[in-house]
Amino acid sequence: MIKGFIFDLDGVITDTAELHFAAWKKLSDDMDWQFDRDLNEKLRGISRMDSIKVIMDHNNVSLKEETIVELATQKNDIYVQSLDHMTPEDYLPGAKELLTHLRSEGFSVALGSASKNAEKVLKQLNATHYFDVIGDGNSVSRSKPAPDIFLYASEKMGLSPERCIVFEDAEKGIDAAKAGNFYSVGIGPEERVGHADVRFDTMKEATLFEVKSHFKDLF
Structure with missing residues (x-):
């Protein structure tokens, strides 16, 4: 049963997907990385650290782990700020x-x-x-x-x-x-x-x- x-x-x-997309796009633009809707689809359902590694692989980028963590944190800060605008109307x-x-x-x-x-x-x-x-x-x-x-x-x-x-x-x-x-x-x-x-x-x-x-x- x-x-x-x-x-x-x-x-x-x-649907916070658009907020995630905007945050990853901002970070990618700041880093001069390529990021679009198709790549964003590959991030669906996976963690923040796994997501940034997918983006880095796509751009053939290799960074130290501590730098990756810093960038993932930057993305999260952008995203969390955008959450302040969510309301009970957003189900x-x-x-x-x-x-x-x-x-x-x-x-x-x-x-x-x-x-x-x-x-x-x-x-x-x-x-x-x-x-x-x-x-x-x-x-x-x-x-x-x-x-x-x-x-x-x-x-x-x-x-x-x-x-x-x-x-x-x-x-x-x-x-x-x-x-x-x-x-x-x-x-x-x-x-x-x-x-x-x-x-x-x-x-x-x-x-x-x-x-x-x-x-x-x-x-």
Whole structure:
């Protein structure tokens, strides 16, 4: 029986992707690195340090680890400043309704995000009360596609992976859910999350009714 739901943050609960893109673009421009939308897609669902290494590899750049950390921190400072402008109006359509429905039905709910700024984002959205457990980039050392963040969330909820459904919008996020033996709901295009157990184009389509209809033997 499904008792818990685990949500990625960016691209599932809210869309901070544009804020991340703007921050990485600013850093890349300052460093005279090439950075565009296509390269940005490769950063979806992975950690800040992994992201900057992808950008550096693309630009054939090699730097000392301490310099990489400094640049990643600069990017984060740009991004965190932009979060101050987020409001409770910035849920993705359907996300708040689903979280409310899960609460009223008595399911356990956790966040499973690679972001180290997840708590700040949830506070800006006034969403903290929807979650029993907050797993973020500070909770585990290995980021997706390793399943660690989802395993952390399920353990804190006191549930086995087989009793949880993960919502993800990133290819590596679905990979992580599968690696941890979780059921998965993909949000986004077929080419990105088509390997999920069930896929929806948007969160608005991913209602509890639709999810239960797909996993009907598990409820």
